[in-house]
Amino acid sequence: MHVVPTTDRVLMGPGPCNPYPEAVAALGRPMLGHLDPEFLAVLDETCARLRTVFRTGNELTLPISGTGSAGMEAAFVNVVHPGDVVVIGVNGVFGERMCDVASRCGAEVVRVDAPWGEPLEPEAVLAAHPSPAVIALVHAETSTGVRNEIAAVGAGKGDALLLVDCVTSLAGIEVDIDGWGIDIAYAATQKCLGVAPGLAPLTMSDRARERRVERPQSWYLDLGMIGKYTTGGQARTYHHTAPISMVLSLHAGLGAVLDEGLEEAWARHQACGEALQAGLEKLGFRLFAREGNRLPQLTSVWVPDGIDEAAVRRTLLVDYGIEVGGGLGPVAGKVWRVGCMGHTARTRNVTLLLGALEEVLGR
């Protein structure tokens, strides 16, 4: 057998999105060695661009050589010492995943739950334990389309470190690492950054570095060692071979975002999300995430009764080349997740999807 995919999808699921053309072009650039001065210059500028997008002055800001979940694991293994109390907000799959990852690091996990579709209450998070070592939150819950409040938790965190998942938020809505008091955060390339999946941008404050686990259980994700290569400047030492093509692509994708302007990119995601949510409501879909905390870049909707949701998604994929995402966990088969992220976040794609749905649903 010889499988050659030829289809050109419009990716409106929970990620990956369609990458920016600049990011795609950079994947095909000539290969460079991981110690080549030309590559190191690109890597340095990539880290600088990440600082701009994260809104941080953190020196330790770099792409982890894995997907967003590797970013999550890197964040936890480098700040959680065995026996540490870690308060984790859970209102979707990725909060649940944090509990699993943290407990594998030997954390004593204190959960703060909110129903799926609802945001976490910052007061409840802050009241969960008198002196946690770490408080961990998902900014944009990809499983529900809910935005959790971060700034209020940052303001009240006290001595705790604040760890935040920015996988689906970074470059799509406001993220302000330094302004919100976030100590360690990670993202992923395939969401609003508009790059192929494979890297996890991560940033860590000096305060978190001072409390860093000296020898984390993960060698691959040991930020002490990785930092000596990626942000080591003249004194850099080899750790592992950087994923060269993916770094070149992230560099270019960040360039596209910053050429447009970070706030302009947020506004573009906002405009698409508003048009999409209004259009879906007109078609009889009911919005799942609570009003006031709805993500523009990831819209979750209850599929109207009487519709075979899997069949409609299949028709969209096969007949129109449009991917939308199904629900996860308790809302699988009942909810859709419609992404409009990165290069996909163009109103013409909203128009296309709404038009296709009108045809398929006959409304």
Next chain:
Amino acid sequence: MHVVPTTDRVLMGPGPCNPYPEAVAALGRPMLGHLDPEFLAVLDETCARLRTVFRTGNELTLPISGTGSAGMEAAFVNVVHPGDVVVIGVNGVFGERMCDVASRCGAEVVRVDAPWGEPLEPEAVLAAHPSPAVIALVHAETSTGVRNEIAAVGAGKGDALLLVDCVTSLAGIEVDIDGWGIDIAYAATQKCLGVAPGLAPLTMSDRARERRVERPQSWYLDLGMIGKYTTGGQARTYHHTAPISMVLSLHAGLGAVLDEGLEEAWARHQACGEALQAGLEKLGFRLFAREGNRLPQLTSVWVPDGIDEAAVRRTLLVDYGIEVGGGLGPVAGKVWRVGCMGHTARTRNVTLLLGALEEVLGR
């Protein structure tokens, strides 16, 4: 600043190599979702092609979403239980790295050392402990250019699991997972597979799966969970977002290798290595790795006295666009590592490097 690398290198260091044109082209293919049937067909065929290249029938054969070092960590965290005795052969950087990774998993590490440049003695490895849980070896030591014998250890391993690093060997010299009794092995894309760095092909025998760590300390590298997505067939469940473009590229690179023929690819690497080693000796370089255990795809040489090795490497890079690698650890500044792997393994590149060296050294 805006850094745009434009240089087209001939990559003759220890990796990355120049990728196959087919692998580069595939990086630019339209993005697909990680649950798209078209992507899953490519993923299935990628795993099938990896089985062919690894020479194994192991069902659990897949690309780990990280570089070769993530493959190493995945291998150890999934088979090493706390307190397990792990015998590790050490004759270079990557054997040392194994000791570090294994001890972070709670292993009781029993080292078997050989001098840099010498192969490990299989008898010494087998005699190191009466009943180890795991025996771990590097097949092709990228830091020294030495090939270690695997088959003799596999034949005598008894009840132990045999874990082998095939990062620099796979698709460059013979690797026979099933024939040699290897239980778990990993590789990397940027060496003889001729693909950009970023994925770690991994294979695990049913025997190793039976003794698998139920809940490894790494969530990201948990082969129980990953296997349910990557090789899960109809019942697959989401774990993390696959690095789509890199998988498309690996699929294409494996296609190039298998279209040529695996044994033909080994022969091409062999021919390049022989020509390179003979040519370097003529120029006054002395081969570093012991005769009989020299890798053709990675040649290590003592730089002749009186040559400023760093200056010559810089001239090769800047004036000729050729990258060769320096030495690591105890032989840094004294030894070069010259790779001829993947698409780089063409005799014209050997001719080019030898010609350039003649000019630079004035011989």
